[in-house]
Amino acid sequence: xxxxxxxxxxxxxxxxxxxxxxWLGPARQRELLDxxxxxxxxxxxxxxxxxxxxxxxxxxxxxxxxxxxxxGYARTAVDGDxxxxxxxxxxxxxxxRDAVRDAYGTGxxxxxxxxxxxxxxxxxxxxxxxxxxxxGTYGVADSGAYDxxxxxxxxxxxxxxxxxxSDEKSPAPVVSLSIGDTCVFRFGNTETxxxxxxxxxxxxxxxxxxxxxxxLAYHGVPRIHPGTAPPGLGLTGxxxxxxxxxxxx
Numbered sequence: 001x002x003x004x005x006x007x008x009x010x011x012x013x014x015x016x017x018x019x020x021x022x023w024l025g026p027a028r029q030r031e032l033l034d035x036x037x038x039x040x041x042x043x044x045x046x047x048x049x050x051x052x053x054x055x056x057x058x059x060x061x062x063x064x065x066x067x068x069x070x071x072g073y074a075r076t077a078v079d080g081d082x083x084x085x086x087x088x089x090x091x092x093x094x095x096x097r098d099a100v101r102d103a104y105g106t107g108x109x110x111x112x113x114x115x116x117x118x119x120x121x122x123x124x125x126x127x128x129x130x131x132x133x134x135x136g137t138y139g140v141a142d143s144g145a146y147d148x149x150x151x152x153x154x155x156x157x158x159x160x161x162x163x164x165x166s167d168e169k170s171p172a173p174v175v176s177l178s179i180g181d182t183c184v185f186r187f188g189n190t191e192t193x194x195x196x197x198x199x200x201x202x203x204x205x206x207x208x209x210x211x212x213x214x215x216l217a218y219h220g221v222p223r224i225h226p227g228t229a230p231p232g233l234g235l236t237g238x239x240x241x242x243x244x245x246x247x248x249x
Contacts (some may be wrong), residue, residue, distance in 0.1 A: 002128040010103075013187050013198050016173070018103040018214030023207035029233060035092075036151055036179075036239055039064060043083030046153060050079060057239075058154070058158040059221075064088040064149040066246060071167055073248060088149050096115065096146035096175045096243035103173075103209035140161050144170065146243045154183065154238040162193035162218045170247030173211025176200045180238040182228040188218040204230050 003093070007019035039062050040046040049057040051070055065088035066073040067080075076084050148168070152160070158222075165174050181192075185208065188197035202208060210217060229235050 002011075003013035011152075011200075013200055014048045014189075014210075014214045014217065017208070017214040017217065019200055019202075020099075020103055020207040020209075021203065022205045023099065023102065023127075024177060024179070024205040026205075026232065027232065029205055029230070032177070032241065033179055033233065033235055033239065034060075035089075036241070039086055039151065043081055044077040044085050045080075047077070047080040050122075053072070057160070059152040059154045059160055060158075062086075062151050064092070064146045064151070066248070068148075068150050068167065073167060073246060088147055091241070092149060093146040099175045099177070099207050099243075100173055100209055100211075103207065104211075105121060132220050144172075144245050144247065146172075146175070146245050148246050150242045150244070152179070152240045152242075154235065154240070156181075156223065156224055158221075158224060158237075160221040162188060162197075162220040164190075164216050164218050165242070165244065166216055168244050168246050168248075170245035171215055172213070172245035172247075173209050173215065175243040176202075176208040176210075177237065177241040177243075178206045178208075179204050179241070180229040180233065180235040182225040183221050183238055183240075184223040184225075185222050186222055188219070190214070190216050193218050203228070204233065 010018060010020045012018050044062070044067065046060050046062045049061050049070065051057065061068070062078075064086050066075065067077050067085040069079045074085075076082055079118070182201060182203045185200045185202045186197050187200060188194070190213070200208070210219075224238055229238070
């Protein structure tokens, strides 16, 4: 009821970091959830990430395009079953571009266009760039196509410590899509894991894009709010799809 009276507004959390509430509509969320369930199956499916110090991440992960492991990328699931990583679909790369356009540019959301997810968006040039609005400021216009997805699954007890997405060679913004339970997303600064930081409530369908001066900001997820996913979605927990331009060969 409160949301109906006072719709959530997009906000610039920090320079280059933009939160767009409700960017993914219900149909698109279900399409992405179905796709993630397929990607989660072996080979190179959902896994527990083991850290160099011997600990494990409480959020489980799967990768598309390239496989992330602490702290680099490979073509195979080197810390999993060793299988080749699944490809990142072209429609998902286009969806990432549309997300950047809508966060930094002037167009409205196209995230509910019918058909194959992302397939009906036509704003992308043949070379995969936009170059509109302020995107060039944040390393978009001259970047390559989005070619990596890291997909994290959080159950009710999962957390993500403060970290930076610094294993890519490209300065292009990180695109983050939330599906399922609401989380507290802690967005910090580029110098330290501590304060100052801002806590943002990310709900199912929300978009977060961070680039430019915030591209290497520390961020994490200190809390999941269980039972807050849309009832018709059929998901317990939270999926976070982060899309990146690797800048690798």
